[in-house]
Amino acid sequence: MSVLVVVEPDEGAEGGLSVVSRETLTLARAMPGGAAGLAAVLVGGVGAPDEAVLAHCREQGVDTLYVCGDERLERYAARAWAKVTGAAVEAGGAAYLVAGGTPRGNEVLAHVAATRGVPMATNVVAVVQEDPVEVERQVVGGAVLERVALSGSPAIASVAGHAVVPEASPTPGEAQVEQVAVELTEADLTAQVVRLEAREGGDTSALTGADVVVGAGRGVGGADRFADVEALAARLGGAVGVSRVVTSLGWRPHHEQVGQTGSRIAPDLYLACGISGAIQHWAGCSSSKTIIAVNTDGEAPMVTQARYAVLGDMHEVLPAVLAELGEP
Amino acid sequence: MTDVLVCVKRVPDASGEVVLTPDGSSVDGRYAGYTMSAHEECAVEIAASVAGESGGSVTVLTLGDDDSVEQLRAALAVGAHEAVRVDAVADDYGPADVAAAIAEVVRSREASGSGFGLVLVGNDAADTGDHQVGIRLAHLLDRPVVAGAQQVAISGDRVDVRVGTAAGTEVYDLPLPAVLTVLEGGVEPRYPNISGRMKAKKAPIEVVEPAVVPQGSGRLGLRVLPPPESNVELLGEGAAAAPRLVEVLREMGVVR
Ligand SMILES: Cc1cc2nc3c(=O)[nH]c(=O)nc-3n(C[C@H](O)[C@H](O)[C@H](O)COP(=O)(O)OP(=O)(O)OC[C@H]3O[C@@H](n4cnc5c(N)ncnc54)[C@H](O)[C@@H]3O)c2cc1C
Numbered sequence: 131m132s133v134l135v136v137v138e139p140d141e142g143a144e145g146g147l148s149v150v151s152r153e154t155l156t157l158a159r160a161m162p163g164g165a166a167g168l169a170a171v172l173v174g175g176v177g178a179p180d181e182a183v184l185a186h187c188r189e190q191g192v193d194t195l196y197v198c199g200d201e202r203l204e205r206y207a208a209r210a211w212a213k214v215t216g217a218a219v220e221a222g223g224a225a226y227l228v229a230g231g232t233p234r235g236n237e238v239l240a241h242v243a244a245t246r247g248v249p250m251a252t253n254v255v256a257v258v259q260e261d262p263v264e265v266e267r268q269v270v271g272g273a274v275l276e277r278v279a280l281s282g283s284p285a286i287a288s289v290a291g292h293a294v295v296p297e298a299s300p301t302p303g304e305a306q307v308e309q310v311a312v313e314l315t316e317a318d319l320t321a322q323v324v325r326l327e328a329r330e331g332g333d334t335s336a337l338t339g340a341d342v343v344v345g346a347g348r349g350v351g352g353a354d355r356f357a358d359v360e361a362l363a364a365r366l367g368g369a370v371g372v373s374r375v376v377t378s379l380g381w382r383p384h385h386e387q388v389g390q391t392g393s394r395i396a397p398d399l400y401l402a403c404g405i406s407g408a409i410q411h412w413a414g415c416s417s418s419k420t421i422i423a424v425n426t427d428g429e430a431p432m433v434t435q436a437r438y439a440v441l442g443d444m445h446e447v448l449p450a451v452l453a454e455l456g457e458p
Numbered sequence: 459m460t461d462v463l464v465c466v467k468r469v470p471d472a473s474g475e476v477v478l479t480p481d482g483s484s485v486d487g488r489y490a491g492y493t494m495s496a497h498e499e500c501a502v503e504i505a506a507s508v509a510g511e512s513g514g515s516v517t518v519l520t521l522g523d524d525d526s527v528e529q530l531r532a533a534l535a536v537g538a539h540e541a542v543r544v545d546a547v548a549d550d551y552g553p554a555d556v557a558a559a560i561a562e563v564v565r566s567r568e569a570s571g572s573g574f575g576l577v578l579v580g581n582d583a584a585d586t587g588d589h590q591v592g593i594r595l596a597h598l599l600d601r602p603v604v605a606g607a608q609q610v611a612i613s614g615d616r617v618d619v620r621v622g623t624a625a626g627t628e629v630y631d632l633p634l635p636a637v638l639t640v641l642e643g644g645v646e647p648r649y650p651n652i653s654g655r656m657k658a659k660k661a662p663i664e665v666v667e668p669a670v671v672p673q674g675s676g677r678l679g680l681r682v683l684p685p686p687e688s689n690v691e692l693l694g695e696g697a698a699a700a701p702r703l704v705e706v707l708r709e710m711g712v713v714r
Pocket of ligand 1: 346347348349350372373374375376387388389390391392393403404405406407408409410411414424425426427430442443444445471472495496584
C-alpha cells in the first residue's frame with residue numbers, strides 16, 4: 131500500500147511548493163500506508179525539480195517524486211496533467227491518490243477518476259476506516275460532515291483546505307526523482323491555458339497572502355461607505371476582504387470575496403466588521419490566526435467564534451480606532 | 459447559432475442553520491427552503507447571454523423529483539427556453555450517475571438532430587461540493603472541458619473561456635462542442651421580471667426517464683458539527699473600545 135500525492139508548484143510560496151501541498155502531504159502520511167510508502171507527483175514543472183521542492187518533499191517524508199519532462203505540460207491542461215498523474219499511480223502502484231482541495235487539485239483528480247471510472251471524494255478531513263476505505267468529508271460549505279465509502283482503485287480523495295497543520299515527517303524521505311513517460315494526444319491538450327492575463331485593478335493574491343485582512347459585510351451599509359475599512363486596511367498594511375452579500379449587492383468586486391465561493395484566507399489578523407459569520411463565510415476565514423469581530427449583534431456567529439469582539443456600529447468604532455492609531 | 463444545455467441542481471438553502479433529516483441521511487430543507495446552487499445561477503446567466511447573442515436556444519435540465527421543477531422555472535424566468543427534468547430521486551445518484559444521466563439526454567438530442575454546442579454545469583454543488591459532474595460528463599461525451607469558467611464568449615465554432623485564479627485570468631480557447639463548469643464571480647445573474655415569471659409559470663416541462671441504474675455516492679451518513687465553544691473576550695462597546703482594541707493590535711504586532 132502506498133499513497134501518491136499531487137503536489138502543486140507555487141512560485142510565490144516559500145520553497146516553491148504551495149502550503150496546501152504541504153498540508154496534503156502531512157495528512158497523506160497519516161493515511162493507511164502513507165507513513166511507509168509516500169510518493170508525490172509534480173506536474174507542470176519542466177526540467178529537473180527545484181532543489182527547494184525536493185527539500186520540502188524530503189522533509190515531508192516523500193520517497194519518490196514522479197515528474198514528467200514533456201514541455202507541453204508547462205501550460206496548465208487538466209487532462210494532460212491527469213494523464214501524468216495516472217501514470218505515476220501505475221508506476222508506484224498507489225492505493226490512494228490525494229491532492230489538495232484546490233481548483234487544480236480537484237480538477238486533475240476528477241479527470242483521473244473519470245478516466246478510470248472510479249469514485250472520488252472531495253474535501254476529505256480524515257480517513258476513518260481502512261478496509262473498506264471510509265472517509266469523512268465536509269459538505270454544505272463545511273457545516274456538515276459526510277461519511278462515505280470510497281471503493282475503487284486507487285481510492286481518490288481531495289483534502290479540505292486547512293484540515294491539518296503542515297508538519298515535518300519524523301523520518302525524512304529520499305525524494306528520489308523518477309521520470310514517468312506518457313503519450314500526450316491532441317485531445318489531452320485541447321483544453322489548455324493559452325495565456326495568463328494579469329488582473330486589472332485587483333489581485334486575489336494580495337488578499338490570500340495578506341498578514342492582515344480587514345473584512346466588511348452587509349453592516350457596512352453601502353458601496354460608498356468603505357472609506358474607513360480601506361483606511362484601516364492601508365494603515366495596517368493589509369487587504370480588504372468582503373462577504374458575499376457585499377459582492378452580490380455590487381458594492382465590491384468578487385475577487386475581494388472571502389468564503390466558500392470566494393478566497394480562503396489565513397492572515398495573522400482578520401478584523402471582521404459588520405459580518406454575521408455565516409458558515410459559507412467562515413469556510414474562508416476560519417484559518418485566520420486571530421479574529422476580531424466588530425458587530426452590533428453580540429449573538430452573531432462571527433462574534434461568538436472570534437477571539438476578541440467589540441460591540442457596536444462599525445462606523446463609530448473604525449474612525450475611533452484610526453484616530454487612536456494615529457500616523458504610522 | 460449555439461444551443462446551450464445548462465444543468466442545475468435543487469439544493470437546501472444553507473445560509474441559515476443546517477438541519478438534518480431525523481435519520482441523518484440528508485440535509486432537511488423543509489424549513490429553510492431550497493434554491494439553485496450559486497455557481498449554476500451564473501451558468502444560467504452565461505447560457506442566456508451566449509445563446510442570445512447567437513440566436514441559439516437554452517435548455518435547462520435538472521435531475522430530481524417533481525419539486526425540482528421550481529428550479530427549472532427559476533431558470534426559465536431568466537432566459538431559458540426549454541426545460542427537461544430527469545425523473546429521479548437525486549439522493550440516490552452519485553456524481554458519476556448524474557453525469558451518465560445527463561450524457562444520455564445529450565446523446566438522444568444529438569441523435570434527433572438538435573444537439574448542444576455547449577453544455578454548462580456548476581463547478582460544484584452547494585450541498586455536496588463534488589467537483590466532478592462536468593468533467594465526468596465531458597469524458598463520457600468525449601468533449602473538451604474547462605473547470606471554473608467565469609466568462610464565456612463564442613466566436614464561430616470556438617469558445618473563449620476565462621477562469622479567475624490568484625495570479626490573474628487564465629484564458630482558454632476551445633473548439634465546440636464543449637463542456638464548461640461555471641464558477642461564481644464572472645457574471646451577475648439577472649433577476650426575473652414579471653413577464654419572465656409569467657412565461658416560466660406556463661412553460662411545459664419535459665420529463666424523461668433516466669437511462670442509468672444509479673450506483674450512489676457511497677454516503678453512509680451525515681453529522682452536523684457542534685458549534686465551537688466561544689472563548690471570545692469583549693473589548694468593549696462602541697468608540698470607547700478603540701484604545702483597548704489598538705492595545706491588542708499592538709500586542710499582536712500587526713501595527714506598523
Ligand atoms: C452556495 C453558497 C455559497 C456562499 N458563499 C459565500 C462566500 O464565499 N462568502 C460569504 O461571505 N458568504 C457566502 N455565502 C452567503 C452566506 O450564507 C451569508 O449570506 C453571507 O456571508 C452574509 O453576509 P454578511 O455577514 O455580510 O451579511 P448579514 O448576514 O446580513 O450580516 C450582517 C451583519 O452585520 C451586522 N451589522 C449591521 N449593521 C452593522 C453596523 N453598522 N456595524 C457593525 N455591524 C453591523 C449585523 O449584526 C450582522 O451580523 C454563500 C451562500 C451560499 C448559499
